[in-house]
Amino acid sequence: MPRLSAATRHRVGFTLNGKPVSVEAEPRLLATDALRHDIGATGTHVGCEHGVCGACTILIDGAPARACLTLAVQLEGREVTTVEGLAPAQDRLSVLQAAFRRHHALQCGFCTAGILISLDAFLREQPEPSEQELREVVGGHLCRCTGYTPIIAAAVEAAALLRRESQTIAQTIALESLDV
Numbered sequence: 491m492p493r494l495s496a497a498t499r500h501r502v503g504f505t506l507n508g509k510p511v512s513v514e515a516e517p518r519l520l521a522t523d524a525l526r527h528d529i530g531a532t533g534t535h536v537g538c539e540h541g542v543c544g545a546c547t548i549l550i551d552g553a554p555a556r557a558c559l560t561l562a563v564q565l566e567g568r569e570v571t572t573v574e575g576l577a578p579a580q581d582r583l584s585v586l587q588a589a590f591r592r593h594h595a596l597q598c599g600f601c602t603a604g605i606l607i608s609l610d611a612f613l614r615e616q617p618e619p620s621e622q623e624l625r626e627v628v629g630g631h632l633c634r635c636t637g638y639t640p641i642i643a644a645a646v647e648a649a650a651l652l653r654r655e656s657q658t659i660a661q662t663i664a665l666e667s668l669d670v
């Protein structure tokens with residue numbers, strides 16, 4: 491592991507939502523501050539700053555991580571996804587985001603970015619989640635507004651829609667391979 495000087499800024503390069511970025515970071519700089527203040531990706535929120543509330547959750551190489559417990563220098567060479575990277579296009583919401591909208595699964599929205607990131611990662615791994623499993627994922631996030639019920643309803647609906655979407659894609663590929 492390279493030794494970093496505490497007094498020096500180090501160039502840290504990583505991929506953010508599919509695009510290469512870099513920041514000049516002191517070793518103590520948090521990933522949350524690098525993302526929000528140096529890069530301007532303010533979708534990642536900061537609540538407790540000690541790993542409890544989940545507001546700052548991002549994906550690092552596809553795995554959810556608390557950005558407030560991550561140093562910016564730890565992002566070197568990694569693939570980072572923040573809430574800004576979940577939508578398929580600037581004018582389109584992801585299936586999960588659209589379900590949140592339909593179910594009014596956010597009020598102030600402070601917790602929402604982190605919850606979307608955790609659920610997005612979980613639904614990729616577990617396309618047929620039980621409601622209890624979804625509750626456990628969301629249980630890692632503090633939401634003071636919604637009472638969680640609409641969040642779970644949105645997640646259940648999104649899981650069903652994503653399953654249907656992947657079945658349709660699989661059927662299309664099968665038909666194309668038969669050349670019909």
Ligand code: FES
Pocket residue numbers: 535536537538539540541542543544545546547556557558559
């Ligand atoms: S701000 Fe990171 S977990 Fe609360």
Ligand code: FES
Pocket residue numbers: 595596597598599600601602632633634635636
């Ligand atoms: S919507 Fe306000 S904290 Fe969750």
